[in-house]
Amino acid sequence: MFTFSQNKQEVPIVSHHNPDGNQWTIKEKLWLGLSPDEYKSQMLRNPVNWALFVIFAVGLPILLQRYFFGLDTVTHASNDYPWGLFLGFGLFGMVPLSASGFLLGTTVEIFGRKDFVPIERLALLNGLLGYFFAVVYLEVDLGMPWRLYYPMFVSLGPAAVLFLVAWHVATYLSVQVAEVSSAFFEWIGWLKGKRFIKSIAIGLTVSGIILSTLHQGALGALFTYAPSKVHPLWLSANFQWIHFFCSAIFAGLSMVIVASTLCKHFMTWRCDRRFLDNVDRCTIGLGKGCAYALITYLVIKLVGIAHDNEWAYLLTGWGQYFMLEMALAVLLPMFLFAYGVKHNMVGMVRFAALISVLGVVWNRLNTALICFNWKLYQEIPHWKEVWITIMIFALYFITYRFILYRLPILYEWEGEK
Amino acid sequence: MTINPKAVLAAAIVLLAGTLPTTGLALEQLDAPETVTIDAISKLYGPVEFSHKRHSQLARCKDCHHHTTGQQDMDPNCIRCHANSPEKMVVSCKDCHTKKMFYPEQVTATDNPNLYHIDKPGIKGAYHLNCIPCHVKKNAPSGCEGCHAMTDAGKKMFRTDVKGKAEGAKHHE
């Protein structure tokens, strides 16, 4: 944060030793080496925090209302639309955006592309937090949030797709915690833990690939339970899981590009030279991956339509909406990525990434809400539902920022690692 | 045709009670009762004082009694077997249409492979299915309370205590 660097000239904590030659305590590390007063004043100076404050001031009472007086006090309690924004955006939107962890893990650890190491940790953290907050959204939406562990330990329904999602998200979350924990171990100075994680890195990464393939696909497969409810253009029983998996690839990569762009511009003080010098090159590399994933996605989307012979639907109003989605959320970013990569235009790649992130969220909202019950009527979420959704996203943002400020994600820890 | 001993007993009781004609086989309109009290169930709605005399002037015997009175039913499905059916010992509705319906004894009746009438309604169904279409056609009362008043148990089940009741039960004329 620029306000922070203006306030404190010396380099923020990047090693165990403070300028006096003593060890930083954990508490000092948490306060970023500032006194509580200094910390508070830098916090209040940031206009983003004021916006966050407003979101929470309104949102927290609404959230309490949800927990004490029932879901129907904050949503439309629709029996036709059992899933609203909490899952439509929070689960189906956040999970593909969090595919970054397994994608960069695979690139670096499995394919041996060490040139992506500078943003690997950012991608891992992005994955971990995305999944974690998808679960938070789920906890807002579930009727009995206190029974979250039931599908694991109390009553098992292993033949259900959601069972797969639950188990895979839970195990993948632990895999991601393990992957990100090496940064945490460096920060607290527990090298044994870090070495252990390093020794199982390959195993973690490969299990990450399996779990991600399956549950990204499973989220898509959940809609195959509703073949007569989701509009046929957004549902292809045979290809749904591939559509969801493939779109998660460019979604995850694009999300890392967006996050790294934000870090580069608004958190420069926290980035080290290695990150800053490499981020543009890595962005181009990721953009290339996105372009490939997008063209694959476009092809399998067309294959899906051809397979079910749904061309006639393209002439209807829904078909036009579908083509609009394809044009804005697939073709446009695809061309921008391709052009930007070919001509080494980082700005264009970043813009394409932003579009493709929004595009994937749009696709998930279309599948889960807008084109769901297309024969009935359109459900427009209650404003309180929208507000809680925004507030949880704000919480995600704060947590993300809190960790980036501290752990060696954007910079390398100095000294023994 | 096998005759259910229970039905015979029921018929006997009915006969003794005098609600049905006391004659044997020769059933003439004159032999028919003037009124029949329909109270086989009368749980949610009170019994119906059915003027048999009046109805017998408005409809033919077979319209209600099928082939049992000796009058030939011309329904193509029925004449396949009942083209020359003689009049029966019993003609009262409840002799064939059971008061209890859809309980194991009726459900398992289909186990009899020789049973053709697998779909015979119970007494309540038989009355309503037969009465209402005619009442509708002839502009007679066709709402529930047009024929029988709701009992307290009925009022309880229909939650008539709840406010917000609009007009009466005249939704189908």
Next chain:
Amino acid sequence: MKTLINRRKFLQGGIAASAAATVSLAKKSQAAHFEGYPDSMGVLVDLSRCVGCRSCEAACNQEQNLPTPEKPFNDFSVFDEMHHGQKRRTDETAYTVVNRYDVPGMDHPLFRKIQCNHCQEPACLTSCFVNAYTKTPEGAVIYNADVCVGCRTCMVACPFYIPTFRYSSAFHPRIMKCIFCYDTRLSKGKPPACVEACPQEALTFGRRNDVLNMGRQRIRENPDKYEDHIYGEHEAGGTAWMYISPAPFDKVGMDTTVPKEPILNFVKDFLAIVPMVLTIWPALFTGIHLLATRKDKLEQSKKTEGEV
């Protein structure tokens, strides 16, 4: 050597996981050939008989101890109610509702009762990840509120829009849905309350096979009176509650696009890839890893050899 150990560890994990997946799939394939319990019960709803008296709704409310309705059950203004352009549907206060349909070309309206159709292979059951649903041998699809987590996937999966959620309760929410009066009546050999209450015998209760035969007989004997189709014989893989109608089914608010096979069949494509991914991916990606990093390894071993 190190990678080898890792790989082995990892494969073990993979095998355990795929074993788990195979178990779950074995269950599936069993379900694929499930054609319903032999003597399970069913109900034939004859729309030509229903007069819209709402006795079934009243009886259901009483039998299931459902909340007090907004209007009494002999108030027929409910047939004019529209919510989001839709006629009434089941909700947390009503397991069954009757709606009126004015069919073009017919001189009188038709009435249709909806409730859980008690599918042979219920989508709610197969989509539930905590096994909260059970298809009983009597034919009822019942629900166990004690294990439900309230994810509402069953509501998404049900092609008939039947299960509803008690959104109004913060501490005791649950799915609310017709259970064929299983606890109080069906399991004791009694017909469900709505069937017993129906004055018209628009609802005929019996063994599914029997009522199916009755439906066929009614259509055969009155070909002019009925559409030649029994809705529910094959819809969604077959349901315990079936309908015959004098008007085309889409004219009485029934979804004729509901597939004629179990909803689960649409999910099987995905379920089939699960063991594939679980077994092929580990080998594939560890292989790629070894290939991709072979150069580095070679250089490293050369280096160490040189040092020795």
